Amino acid sequence: MLVNGQWAEAWQPVQAQDKQGRFVRQSSSFRNWITPDGKAGPTGEGGFKAEAGRYHLYVAYICPWASRTLMVRALKGLTDFISVSVVNPVLSEQGWQFGGASDSKVGGDDTNLEHGDSLNGHKYLHQLYTQVDPQFTGRATVPVLWDKQRQVIVNNESADIIRMLNSACDHLTDSALNPALDLYPQDLHQAIDSLNERLYHQLNNGVYKAGFATSQFAYEEAYQGVFSLLDELEQTLSDGRPYLLGEQLTESDIRAFVTLVRFDVAYYGLFKCNRELIAQKPHLQAYLQRIYTLDGIAATVNFEHIKQGYYSIKALNPAGIVPVGPQVSL
Ligand SMILES: N[C@@H](CCC(=O)N[C@@H](CS)C(=O)NCC(=O)O)C(=O)O
Numbered sequence: 571m572l573v574n575g576q577w578a579e580a581w582q583p584v585q586a587q588d589k590q591g592r593f594v595r596q597s598s599s600f601r602n603w604i605t606p607d608g609k610a611g612p613t614g615e616g617g618f619k620a621e622a623g624r625y626h627l628y629v630a631y632i633c634p635w636a637s638r639t640l641m642v643r644a645l646k647g648l649t650d651f652i653s654v655s656v657v658n659p660v661l662s663e664q665g666w667q668f669g670g671a672s673d674s675k676v677g678g679d680d681t682n683l684e685h686g687d688s689l690n691g692h693k694y695l696h697q698l699y700t701q702v703d704p705q706f707t708g709r710a711t712v713p714v715l716w717d718k719q720r721q722v723i724v725n726n727e728s729a730d731i732i733r734m735l736n737s738a739c740d741h742l743t744d745s746a747l748n749p750a751l752d753l754y755p756q757d758l759h760q761a762i763d764s765l766n767e768r769l770y771h772q773l774n775n776g777v778y779k780a781g782f783a784t785s786q787f788a789y790e791e792a793y794q795g796v797f798s799l800l801d802e803l804e805q806t807l808s809d810g811r812p813y814l815l816g817e818q819l820t821e822s823d824i825r826a827f828v829t830l831v832r833f834d835v836a837y838y839g840l841f842k843c844n845r846e847l848i849a850q851k852p853h854l855q856a857y858l859q860r861i862y863t864l865d866g867i868a869a870t871v872n873f874e875h876i877k878q879g880y881y882s883i884k885a886l887n888p889a890g891i892v893p894v895g896p897q898v899s900l
Pocket residue numbers: 571581582583596597598630632633634635636665709710711712713726727728729
């Protein structure tokens with residue numbers, strides 16, 4: 571992480587913990603919003619008007635938080651509007667690094683996506699943070715939403731980024747855009763917010779709490795949370811609805827998907843969330859498949875990056891062996 575703008579050695583993603591050994595995630599520091607007219611959004615300052623070609627996303631394919639921004643970018647038809655840089659799957663001694671071996675599957679047919687940082691010419695992601703704040707203290711995390719015009723970080727909180735991408739560009743006229751898709755419709759705000767809250771604590775962050783627990787108690791607490799929510803989601807989907815809140819794809823589905831798609835290949839093994847695989851839950855597996863096959867989504871999922879990235883976390887897997895299985899059938 572960075573301390574007063576200098577790279578400090580504690581680079582593995584073992585973050586803070588509480589007194590009972592629970593994993594505690596750091597909060598994000600840049601919270602501005604892209605809006606249709608450039609007015610300030612719910613947090614941060616104004617000046618970030620929606621404009622084609624002005625913004626860039628820095629992501630890691632291994633990262634569920636970054637991947638959800640890629641999903642919304644794809645679903646809303648924003649691939650020509652927002653360019654992307656993907657970091658290497660394995661954290662370097664200085665955190666996320668650019669320019670590793672590219673593999674042909676990455677990005678699918680998305681030509682607006684690269685493995686280097688041709689925009690700012692950095693070798694490490696942390697240099698982007700110190701470019702805008704030479705005294706920055708904190709973890710240099712992905713995703714980062716970057717403004718090419720003002721040369722600043724707009725936002726590094728994926729929850730904000732997916733919310734703003736859902737509506738900020740809808741007024742622009744381009745046939746590539748998909749303004750008809752509303753992942754956060756007015757009549758479902760409450761249902762989405764309350765489901766999101768549970769998805770975050772029990773599932774998205776729940777698997778990390780299990781994986782990075784430093785006490786048996788904290789691990790089991792997180793494990794119970796993960797599987798009680800998975801059981802509940804399996805039950806919810808058993809009535810034949812396509813998505814968690816009914817007929818309509820919402821933000822909650824995006825949030826659920828990024829964890830479910832990593833579950834069998836990473837969290838089941840590395841994070842010890844091993845009561846069962848998603849593949850053993852028929853409704854959840856069909857749901858996963860349904861979202862995976864939506865236009866543009868498969869290109870946001872790179873199983874090689876996911877496996878290599880997670881199993882390179884030395885604190886959890888010192889020898890760095892990447893398991894061969896399980897087979898994925900998506
Ligand atoms: N709140 C952030 C969390 C992002 C996050 O934790 N990203 C991880 C990758 S999955 C990261 O970049 N970790 C690097 C580090 O902690 O040094 C968000 O959702 O945008």
